[in-house]
Amino acid sequence: MTTAEVTNSVGARLAWMVRDYVLLARRYMLHARRLPAQLFFTMLQPLLFVVLFAYVFGEAIPLPGGADYTQYVMVGIFLQTIAFAGMTTGAGLADELGRGMVDRFRSLPMAPSAPLVGRAVSDVARNAFTIGLMILIGLAVGWRISSSPLPAIGGFLLLLLCSFVLSWCGMLVGLLVGNTQGAVSAGIGVVFPLVWLSNAFVPLTGMSTGMRAIASWNPVSSFNVAIRELLGNPNPVGADPALPMRYPIAASLLWILAVLIVSSWGAMRAYRRRTS
């Protein structure tokens, strides 16, 4: 028998768990390569948004102080892209679990959380790649990173953290809805209001008072403001901003922690409760 000996020390269990995560994350990354069409459309969508906003809407949305809209909107597009990627992952999970895979996963001696964690991790890797491409697209249409390297790196790390959390949200939605088609629709229903009721595409200064209050407390706005700040992009939040807009980085980290706890707990619970 060539299986490694099964030990029960905490360290050994942790090591096996990490190995399970890595194995499944690699598996989902392989999927991305096996589905080139899906990858292509994942890339096409942010490209379209960049072009749309930089060249079509850009002129129509004024920024205070006459700042360049392209500089402003890129971070919003980054976030929308990874939010959609998170929802796609939820649909992918619903799809794979629908065909007997839960039983197979459960009968393996692996960490029960591995299929979910593996997905979230592979999403981060995949999104790193997507973001890399989007940076190139952005640079091509005149967008610039105007901060020094350290904060800029911090900004992209924050973006990847968001990607991790949004994958968990997507998986929670996918598990609650239970089927692929429903998960896709529900994902769109979650992402659009979340992103569009934030300052992703329209600055807070251009909103009515009520809208501004909603948008200021939307976690996506905190992410936007924090990342714009770290990348040195224009970042108007208006006079007398709400608390999260005043401390965007701290607010982002708190949001991330809170949403991660709720969504991962909810997703694991829904996953465990699935009966087939």
Place this chain on the structure above:
Amino acid sequence: MTAFIEAAGLVKRFGRVSALTGLDLHVEEGTVSGLLGPNGAGKTTAVRVLGTLVAPDAGTATVGGYDIVRQSGQVRQLLGLSGQYAAVDAHLTGRENLELFAQLHRYRKRAAVRRADELIDRFDLGGFVNRLTRTYSGGMRRRLDLAVCLIARPKLIALDEPTTGLDPRSRYTLWETIDELVGQGTTVLLTTQYLEEADRLADQIVVIDGGRAIATGTSDELKADVIGERLQVVAADNDSLPAIEALLERIAGTTATVDPQLRSVVVPVSDGRTLLAEVTRQLVEYDIVVHELGLRRATLDDVFFALTGHRTDATVDESGDGEALAASAGTDSRGGEQV
């Protein structure tokens, strides 16, 4: 020989549906047991409960001496489960699937590759193992799935409807593979909707309906009036049905079943050839015209009729309460003997 699976009074409910209503099961080590039943009988649930994938609401069971609820970890190590839907990763090749699942069974990378090689040889997967499994036929996918569930050398394999949806050739190939496994001492629990499959593979047939076993035995034990031969006559017109029915019942000495839709009259027989000659002679004598006349093997439907007095389709989508089912059996349940 010792009992490898011992289940008593297993009950499993999903909301208002009772999938198992008190299943008893006894499986000897090194034998093949076939759970035979129509759609919705509770076969899949039985396999999943025994495989520790869902906990029973009542009842107890041990697999290899381990309790399925309290010692589920040990049970899983003994068991390889091939579900109703072949659960392999569609976007990986067959080989990648085998290696991945071997690694998840805690084989190191190189050991996993070796184990994959062994299984590819053994299941003769070489011809297609490097293709993405989403391009596989049902038979290929099923063979791969079987190989996957044998990675950790389980002592018991549970196969849930392994040949449903396969073409005849793939079915025979799979039967041979199962024979081979049994030859090596593996205990097999399989579910099927096909009487011929249970008859061909299983040492013990457990007929289940409404979530419980309604008959258990070797195919010989069940043979006589349950899974034995049937003499069937298809009448030329509905008017002659009563005459044919009377004739067959007289000759066979037992109750016949009439299906007015198909215009057929069926009676279980033990010495079919002799009776067939007699039936032919009398049909001529009474000048009854028929379209078909012959012997055939029992179908699942016949088995159910013999055991419960109702047809298989009446068992689907019911509450799963056996008594209620038998009592509410369809209008054509005339004369079926209760076992």
